[in-house]
Amino acid sequence: MNRYAKDFPILKQEVNGNPLVYLDSSATSQKPFQVIEAVEQYYKENNSNVHRGVHTLGTRATDGYEGAREKIRRFINAGSVKEIIYTRGTTTALNIVAACYARARLQEGDEILISPSEHHSNLIPWQQAARATGAELKYFTLEPDGTLDLDKAKAMINERTKLVSVAQVSNVLGTIFPVKELAEMVHRYNGVLVVDGAQSVPHMKVDVQELDCDFLAFSGHKMAGPTGIGVLYGKESLLDEMEPFEYGGEMIDTVDLYESTWKELPWKFEGGTPNIAGAVGLGAAIDYLETVGMDEVDAHDRHLAAYALEKMGEVEGVTIYGPSTNRTGLITFNVDGVHPHDVATVLDAEGIAIRAGHHCCQPLMRWLDVSATARASFYLYNDEADIDRLVQGLQKTKEYFGNVLG
Amino acid sequence: MSLDDLYRRVIMDHYQKPRNRGRIEDGAVTVDLNNPTCGDKISVQMRIEDGKIEEAKFIGEGCSISLASASMMTEAVKGLSVEKALQLVDRFSEMVQGEEIDPEEFPLEDIEALQGVAKFPARIKCATLAWKALEQGAKESADQD
Numbered sequence: 001m002n003r004y005a006k007d008f009p010i011l012k013q014e015v016n017g018n019p020l021v022y023l024d025s026s027a028t029s030q031k032p033f034q035v036i037e038a039v040e041q042y043y044k045e046n047n048s049n050v051h052r053g054v055h056t057l058g059t060r061a062t063d064g065y066e067g068a069r070e071k072i073r074r075f076i077n078a079g080s081v082k083e084i085i086y087t088r089g090t091t092t093a094l095n096i097v098a099a100c101y102a103r104a105r106l107q108e109g110d111e112i113l114i115s116p117s118e119h120h121s122n123l124i125p126w127q128q129a130a131r132a133t134g135a136e137l138k139y140f141t142l143e144p145d146g147t148l149d150l151d152k153a154k155a156m157i158n159e160r161t162k163l164v165s166v167a168q169v170s171n172v173l174g175t176i177f178p179v180k181e182l183a184e185m186v187h188r189y190n191g192v193l194v195v196d197g198a199q200s201v202p203h204m205k206v207d208v209q210e211l212d213c214d215f216l217a218f219s220g221h222k223m224a225g226p227t228g229i230g231v232l233y234g235k236e237s238l239l240d241e242m243e244p245f246e247y248g249g250e251m252i253d254t255v256d257l258y259e260s261t262w263k264e265l266p267w268k269f270e271g272g273t274p275n276i277a278g279a280v281g282l283g284a285a286i287d288y289l290e291t292v293g294m295d296e297v298d299a300h301d302r303h304l305a306a307y308a309l310e311k312m313g314e315v316e317g318v319t320i321y322g323p324s325t326n327r328t329g330l331i332t333f334n335v336d337g338v339h340p341h342d343v344a345t346v347l348d349a350e351g352i353a354i355r356a357g358h359h360c361c362q363p364l365m366r367w368l369d370v371s372a373t374a375r376a377s378f379y380l381y382n383d384e385a386d387i388d389r390l391v392q393g394l395q396k397t398k399e400y401f402g403n404v405l406g
Numbered sequence: 407m408s409l410d411d412l413y414r415r416v417i418m419d420h421y422q423k424p425r426n427r428g429r430i431e432d433g434a435v436t437v438d439l440n441n442p443t444c445g446d447k448i449s450v451q452m453r454i455e456d457g458k459i460e461e462a463k464f465i466g467e468g469c470s471i472s473l474a475s476a477s478m479m480t481e482a483v484k485g486l487s488v489e490k491a492l493q494l495v496d497r498f499s500e501m502v503q504g505e506e507i508d509p510e511e512f513p514l515e516d517i518e519a520l521q522g523v524a525k526f527p528a529r530i531k532c533a534t535l536a537w538k539a540l541e542q543g544a545k546e547s548a549d550q551d
């Protein structure tokens with residue numbers, strides 16, 4: 001076990017008679033006891049609604065909720081907490097941009113540009129927004145290894161390009177997209193760049209001012225935080241001009257019978273009682289990651305990816321997808337002649353948890369010309385020994401299927 | 407949990423040598439289904455005459471369990487009345503969730519090998535995909551009569 005693994009109580013268990021090796025952090029990460037205890041403490045000692053009432057618990061809950069917002073602001077280096085909107089996760093954050101920005105502004109003749117490698121949650125909102133507004137949805141052309149050639153990207157961006165949305169890190173290929181350069185290209189024509197940070201924010205330092213992206217979406221549960229909490233970062237000037245996403249309590253200023261006005265940012269976008277415990281937990285997750293250091297997390301994940309590429313590459317009959325360098329901590333692969341579900345079942349019997357399926361990327365599966373793949377993904381609590389176990393598991397899978405298939 | 411409970415020899419045999427894989431030329435009810443959580447796809451065709459399933463065929467992409475189950479299904483329903491086939495769908499679905507099937511009611515034959523799926527809850531949907539397609543097609547044809 002590495003030195004971070006001891007902070008994650010769930011990892012200390014056997015699954016199907018073997019010590020658990022958790023290699024599915026891209027789907028959701030595990031939580032350290034610091035986060036679990038912060039959530040527990042919130043419910044045991046401070047639980048109350050936020051921004052209401054004058055009692056002491058209400059103040060504590062509000063302080064916890066707003067204190068976490070400040071931690072998030074610092075973590076991604078946003079200019080102001082007005083730019084940090086709590087959401088249910090990446091999916092909701094992207095849907096807010098599609099509903100409140102794209103649908104309000106785009107029209108026929110405009111173009112939305114995304115990549116065929118996008119997660120469904122960074123694809124369908126744009127499909128629907130394009131349909132509703134008459135704008136055209138276009139796709140970048142990817143290189144054979146799944147990377148983006150900047151010159152080709154540049155050729156696709158023009159004065160019609162009103163919105164570009166890409167994942168900074170692909171959840172299937174592990175590729176890192178050059179979002180800073182894309183932001184520059186898009187801004188030249190006054191378009192906006194939306195960044196799906198679901199797989200990047202948990203694994204590397206992301207500085208929204210340095211990238212100069214207009215929106216950034218990410219999920220707490222993939223970065224050691226609780227489920228049901230995530231973030232939409234947006235530039236204040238853009239958020240200011242957008243209509244609210246949900247109407248109701250918490251987000252209003254004054255309500256009359258026939259007309260109402262909204263609170264200022266960020267609360268304008270937070271209708272209803274929010275996920276307070278989730279926000280507190282996400283704040284604790286950020287504290288935890290900052291104690292480790294994002295540079296350390298990044299280096300650790302990249303090291304494991306390189307190690308896994310090498311070791312898995314030595315296993316005959318294993319195909320690995322995506323580029324061979326500059327990738328983050330996940331490896332998508334297939335074993336010749338064995339369906340990824342069957343690979344995952346055999347590994348599970350060994351106590352090794354991986355993902356099998358289309359990873360919410362059906363267009364990318366078609367692009368790769370496969371119906372499904374297996375994926376192993378790493379986080380700070382994994383180490384080389386986990387990858388060695390995976391490689392042994394893959395050997396077993398081949399042996400087992402070699403035998404049963406005779 | 408033993409892998410051998412899941413991957414029985416009969417299942418692997420159907421996976422490697424699927425029965426009734428292909429298309430029915432004409433006069434068939436076709437149902438295309440996919441498992442949205444994993445990307446498995448199946449297209450089941452059946453030729454129904456006078457309320458009886460004369461022939462069933464399938465094509466598809468998927469794991470060993472889903473393809474073997476499809477192959478077994480096409481054999482099991484051949485010659486059954488639509489009504490009886492729909493009952494078998496229910497029994498099968500109960501079986502892969504751990505219930506016993508009365509051998510008096512249905513001769514299970516190869517299908518019995520899929521009982522092991524009950525111990526692998528994540529794979530139940532793989533086993534039932536082709537049967538769901540059958541159910542849908544049989545109901546459609548019954549509605550038309």
Ligand SMILES: Cc1ncc(COP(=O)(O)O)c(C=O)c1O
Pocket residue numbers: 026027088089090091092119121122167169170171196198199219360
């Ligand atoms: C790249 C990417 N985008 C978006 C999402 C959606 O995140 P969530 O399900 O937390 O909303 C995911 C998570 O699977 C992802 O990997």
